[in-house]
Amino acid sequence: MRIESTVRGVRAFVDAARREGRSVGLVPTMGAFHAGHLSLMRRAVADNDVTVVSLFVNPTQFGPQEDFSQYPRDLEGDAQKAREAGVSLIFAPSEEEMYPPGACTWVTVDRLTEGLCGRYRPGHFRGVTTVVTKLLNVVQPDRAYFGEKDYQQLQVIRRMVRDLLIPVEIIAQPTVREPDGLAMSSRNAYLSPEERQAAVRLPQALQAAADLVRQGATGADAVRRALELLQSEPLLRPQYVEAVDPETLEDRSASGAPLVLAAAVMVGKTRLIDNIRVNG
Amino acid sequence: MRIESTVRGVRAFVDAARREGRSVGLVPTMGAFHAGHLSLMRRAVADNDVTVVSLFVNPTQFGPQEDFSQYPRDLEGDAQKAREAGVSLIFAPSEEEMYPPGACTWVTVDRLTEGLCGRYRPGHFRGVTTVVTKLLNVVQPDRAYFGEKDYQQLQVIRRMVRDLLIPVEIIAQPTVREPDGLAMSSRNAYLSPEERQAAVRLPQALQAAADLVRQGATGADAVRRALELLQSEPLLRPQYVEAVDPETLEDRSASGAPLVLAAAVMVGKTRLIDNIRVNG
Numbered sequence: 001m002r003i004e005s006t007v008r009g010v011r012a013f014v015d016a017a018r019r020e021g022r023s024v025g026l027v028p029t030m031g032a033f034h035a036g037h038l039s040l041m042r043r044a045v046a047d048n049d050v051t052v053v054s055l056f057v058n059p060t061q062f063g064p065q066e067d068f069s070q071y072p073r074d075l076e077g078d079a080q081k082a083r084e085a086g087v088s089l090i091f092a093p094s095e096e097e098m099y100p101p102g103a104c105t106w107v108t109v110d111r112l113t114e115g116l117c118g119r120y121r122p123g124h125f126r127g128v129t130t131v132v133t134k135l136l137n138v139v140q141p142d143r144a145y146f147g148e149k150d151y152q153q154l155q156v157i158r159r160m161v162r163d164l165l166i167p168v169e170i171i172a173q174p175t176v177r178e179p180d181g182l183a184m185s186s187r188n189a190y191l192s193p194e195e196r197q198a199a200v201r202l203p204q205a206l207q208a209a210a211d212l213v214r215q216g217a218t219g220a221d222a223v224r225r226a227l228e229l230l231q232s233e234p235l236l237r238p239q240y241v242e243a244v245d246p247e248t249l250e251d252r253s254a255s256g257a258p259l260v261l262a263a264a265v266m267v268g269k270t271r272l273i274d275n276i277r278v279n280g
Numbered sequence: 281m282r283i284e285s286t287v288r289g290v291r292a293f294v295d296a297a298r299r300e301g302r303s304v305g306l307v308p309t310m311g312a313f314h315a316g317h318l319s320l321m322r323r324a325v326a327d328n329d330v331t332v333v334s335l336f337v338n339p340t341q342f343g344p345q346e347d348f349s350q351y352p353r354d355l356e357g358d359a360q361k362a363r364e365a366g367v368s369l370i371f372a373p374s375e376e377e378m379y380p381p382g383a384c385t386w387v388t389v390d391r392l393t394e395g396l397c398g399r400y401r402p403g404h405f406r407g408v409t410t411v412v413t414k415l416l417n418v419v420q421p422d423r424a425y426f427g428e429k430d431y432q433q434l435q436v437i438r439r440m441v442r443d444l445l446i447p448v449e450i451i452a453q454p455t456v457r458e459p460d461g462l463a464m465s466s467r468n469a470y471l472s473p474e475e476r477q478a479a480v481r482l483p484q485a486l487q488a489a490a491d492l493v494r495q496g497a498t499g500a501d502a503v504r505r506a507l508e509l510l511q512s513e514p515l516l517r518p519q520y521v522e523a524v525d526p527e528t529l530e531d532r533s534a535s536g537a538p539l540v541l542a543a544a545v546m547v548g549k550t551r552l553i554d555n556i557r558v559n560g
Contacts, residue, residue, distance in 0.1 A: 007445055011447065098445075099443075100442050100443060102439075102528075103442075103443040104389055104390040104391045104392070104439065104443065105387065105388070105389045105390075105409070105439060105440045105443035105444055106387070106388050106390070107385065107386070107387050107444070108385070108386050108388065109384055109385045110384040110385075110386070111384045112384070129385070130444075133444055134443075134444055134445045137444055137445045137446050137447060138445050138447075140420075140447070159382075159384065159385060160385045162380050162383075163379075163380060163383040163384065163385035163414075164385055164387070164410075164413055164414055164417055165287055165378075165414045165417045165418050166417050167291065167417060167418075167420070248382075
């Protein structure tokens, strides 16, 4: 497995692979790999001749009060895990490599970024869509892999790829969970033992709400139930629970399935998100 | 020469060419070809094995009061000229092909788009950078060609390509002019004979201002001189004359060469732009 820090180095590697007719997969990450990342990598390795994992803690998707500086970084441990998963190349660029001096170009997706996390993290999705566009331009993969845990991000990127006519197939992988149901997240490492215990209420609340919808309740009923359950856990402060259209992310309070129930909670200083899809 | 109206059709053609190891050039245009377009095409044909010309009157770069509906369209005449220039393929998509239903993704370049034409055409450059990103994604050319007549556009696109790490070389071609000095433009067709005669004052004013800079005057001196000359022609209403840095487009009023003198004037209902570079 190679580790490259420059755009030039990645391009040389990928161009050589493509000249030999080999397919290329990209898994964009911010590192601190957990089983969710590894599931994306294994799927990419299975689908493609060559798998590139980008590892870049992207400053522009963090708000000024957010955890950019504390975000866990462990290139050596990550490289070991990626190698074991069969990854061909890690692209771990510097900030200067991804944002040339004077950079002032942004990719924005309207509408889908307005609700859910977009309301609580202004500028976040602009950072995500801009850096993903750059990564897609560097690697020009046949397929790119994203986790369903970041459900809004996934739909925003699908929309962006379609709108900008980017020649890549976006492939989603299901959320990987701890045995008690908590969604895997690099940010789980921030939690104290008490907070970690309380955090399981997030998937539990979404699960209970999803069951209601399966029994014929509306999105609004489900949201109300999830909020009750979240609020009854004193260590959690819910930011939102919403019932949305699985593709457009428009409000689905008034309807039943199919919909996605998505939520964000603060647990101490840690922000956790999760979602569950209820099919029709 | 082929004419394709779908992204799929262009991709099939370009992919086949690339598999044979052939280089690809792209000339993005809005059609109504004049000698300026043909100069871009001939340069692209000389540089590349395969030249694609896109022909798309892009609605998102026109303001609500602008000339989108009147913009000259002549696919048949254009195809004839492109064929003679050695073009391999014309890509003439529909609006739906370039803007899928529900499209809400934009590419924006800050700073460089604030002054000059950006001040008078809000949203214009967002439309340009968004559609050019799409065209680059469809064709994935080795080189793309733009005229220096649209100087701000050229620098905005250079900045965008650098910032988004798009793997394409941007190649500029000098403005092609009528015998009396008027820059070639599809919009010259809008001019009445009197307006056409008055319009020549635009390149004359910039030329006189550039001469002042060559003799040691500042950008501000040159701008003042150009405005005097433009205002003394009753059929012209200047929008702006600015002296700017050739790359960053920052104000260079206080400095001498190198700079670019750029201007926009209304002649009746027709908006004309021109510029001249004064090297150090």
